[in-house]
C-alpha cells in the first residue's frame with residue numbers, strides 16, 4: 258500500500274444556504290492559524306480572495322475567473338449558492354522521495370458560484386489552506402448548461418503587497434532554460450530584454466511575464482512562491498506582471514490557433530499554489546504541491562527504482578572529440594541506408610565505448626549508463642522542423658544493441674535508453690509502442706526523452722494543453738511497459754511524480770549542459786531549488802570534476818562556475834531519485850578520494866532536514882538515506898565565501914558517528930582553484946555543530962556513517 262491513511266478528521270460542515278444573497282464572505286485558517294484565507298463576492302458578483310500570514314498581507318484582494326471563447330465569461334454576476342468546509346489530516350508514503358512519510362494537513366473551503374443571468378450555470382472554487390500555503394482550483398461540474406467550452410484566458414490575479422525581490426526567468430511558451438535574474442518587481446521591465454537571451458526553441462511571451470515557480474521575498478521578510486500543481490489536460494500558467502501595482506495575473510499557453518484550453522465537464526483547472534513562510538527553509542521543505550496531486554493508481558510499483566548513473570554524454574559537450582552523429586553527411590532521411598553513410602570518425606556511442614563505460618559503472622557501483630547517439634537520425638536532427646527524424650529502434654552500424662545489453666547484463670548494469678524527439682511529438686506518438694517494445698525486448702527499463710526544437714504538431718508549444726497531455730500519455734504508456742521516464746525540455750513539473758511515479762525526473766531548467774555553453778551563474782543552483790525544483794525532481798546532471806574546459810580545448814575560456822566540492826554538494830541540495838555522475842570516467846579516476854562521495858551518496862531518502870537557506874545566496878541540507886543508518890549533508894554558496902553552520906541533531910542521540918568531510922581548501926575558489934579540496938574524517942555526535950568554510954562558488958559535502966570503535970580511534974571528535 259503506497260497510500261496509507263493514518264488519521265482523518267472529516268469535519269464536514271455542510272452549509273446549504275436558502276438565501277444565497279446573505280452569504281458574502283467566507284474565511285478559513287490554516288491548521289496552525291498562521292494563514293488566513295478570505296473569499297468574498299465583490300460588486301457585480303465578482304469572486305475575490307485574499308491571503309495573510311501571521312497578520313501580514315501575502316495576497317491583497319484579488320479577483321478570480323475565466324474568459325470563455327464565444328460564450329459568457331466566468332468573471333462576474335455570481336451568487337454564492339453553497340459553501341462547504343472540511344479538515345483533513347492524513348499521511349502517505351511516496352514511492353521515492355525526500356521523506357518516507359508526508360503529512361497532508363489542510364482546511365478546505367469549497368464555494369459554489371452560480372450565474373443567474375446564464376441560467377444558473379455554476380462553477381466551484383476549491384481552496385485548501387495548509388500550514389505552508391494555499392492551493393485553489395476552478396471546478397466545472399457537469400450540468401445542463403455547461404458541457405463543452407473553450408478557455409480564452411484564465412483571469413486569476415495575485416495582488417502582491419509590495420515591490421518584492423523576485424527570482425525570475427522570462428515567460429516563454431517553449432523553454433525554461435534561461436538564466437535567472439534577481440531584481441525588484443518594478444525592475445523587471447527594464448531587465449527583460451537582457452534576460453531574454455537566445456536559446457534553442459524559445460517563444461517569449463509578448464506581454465511582460467515570468468515563468469512559474471516564481472520565488473519572491475518581501476521587504477518585511479516573507480518568502481512567497483507561486484506555482485501550480487497537477488497540470489493535467491490544461492495549458493501551463495505564466496504570470497503577467499504589472500510592475501507599478503505589483504499585480505500578477507495568469508496567462509495560459511495558447512495552442513496553434515490561439516485557444517487556451519478545450520474543456521468538457523466534469524473538469525477542473527490545475528491548482529494554483531502559493532507557498533509562504535517567514536523562513537526560507539520552510540519553502541524548500543514544503544510538500545504542498547505533492548499533496549495537491551492525486552495518489553497514484555498504479556497497482557505494481559515494485560519496478561520503479563532510484564537510479565544513479567553515468568553516461569556517454571558530457572564528452573559530446575566538452576571534448577569535441579565525439580558526436581551523437583555517425584555520418585559525415587548533414588542531410589539524411591530516415592529511409593536512407595545508414596550503413597552506407599561515410600563515418601565521421603567521431604561517433605561516441607560505439608559498442609566498444611559502451612563496454613568501457615559499462616566496466617566503469619560496474620566497478621564503481623552505478624546502476625546504469627545513459628547512451629546518447631546510439632540510433633540513426635542525428636546527422637540533421639535540429640533546426641529543420643522535420644517530422645520524421647528518429648525511429649527509436651534502429652542502431653547505427655557501429656552500435657550492437659544485443660552485444661551491449663548482454664555485456665551490461667553480465668556486469669549487473671542497466672542501459673538507459675535515449676529518445677530525443679527533436680520536438681516531433683507526432684512522430685514519437687506514432688512509434689511509441691514499437692519503441693517501448695524494443696526497450697522491453699532488449700532489457701532497457703528507463704528512457705531519457707527530449708524535446709529540443711519547435712514542436713510538431715506545428716504551431717503547438719512545449720507548454721500547451723496538447724503537449725501537456727502528450728507528456729502524461731508517454732508516462733502512462735511507459736508504465737504499461739514498466740519503463741521509467743526522465744524528460745528533458747518538457748513543461749516544468751507540477752508534482753505529477755506522485756500520480757505517475759515512473760516519471761521519475763525532468764530537466765525543464767538550465768542544467769549542467771549550459772556549463773559548457775557560457776556557464777551557469779555561481780548563484781544559479783541556490784535559486785533552482787526555490788523555483789524549478791518546487792515542482793519536482795530535476796535531472797540536473799551534477800558531478801563535473803574537470804571544471805576548467807581549456808583542459809579539452811586549449812585556449813578555451815569556458816569553465817564550470819563551481820569548485821569541485823560544490824559539484825559533490827549538489828547530490829544533496831538538488832533532490833532527485835535519478836542522479837547522474839556527469840563527468841567523463843577518466844576525470845573521476847584522477848580524483849578517487851572525492852569520487853568516493855558520489856559512489857557513497859544515496860539518492861532516495863527517509864528524511865530531509867533543510868538546515869540553512871536563502872534564495873540566491875546559500876543552501877545547506879542534511880538527509881537520511883532510505884532504509885539505512887547513513888546521512889549525507891550538502892552545502893552550497895554563491896560567488897561569495899561563507900561559513901556554513903551545520904548541526905547534527907538529526908543523528909540518534911548518545912552515539913558516535915564517523916563524518917567524512919569533503920571541503921573546499923582555504924585557497925579554493927570557482928574561477929582559479931576549483932580543484933583545491935580536503936577530505937577529513939572526524940567523529941561527530943548529535944550535539945556537534947560544525948562551522949564550515951565554503952570558498953567563493955564553493956560547497957561542502959559530508960557523509961556520515963555508524964563506525965566501529967576501532968575505526969574511530971585516532972579521529973578527532975568535534
Ligand code: NOJ
Pocket residue numbers: 570629677707709745746764770
Ligand atoms: C538536450 C538535453 O538536455 C541534453 O541532455 C541532450 O544531450 C540533448 N538535448 C540531445 O538530446
Ligand code: CA
Pocket residue numbers: 434745746764770
Ligand atoms: Ca536541455
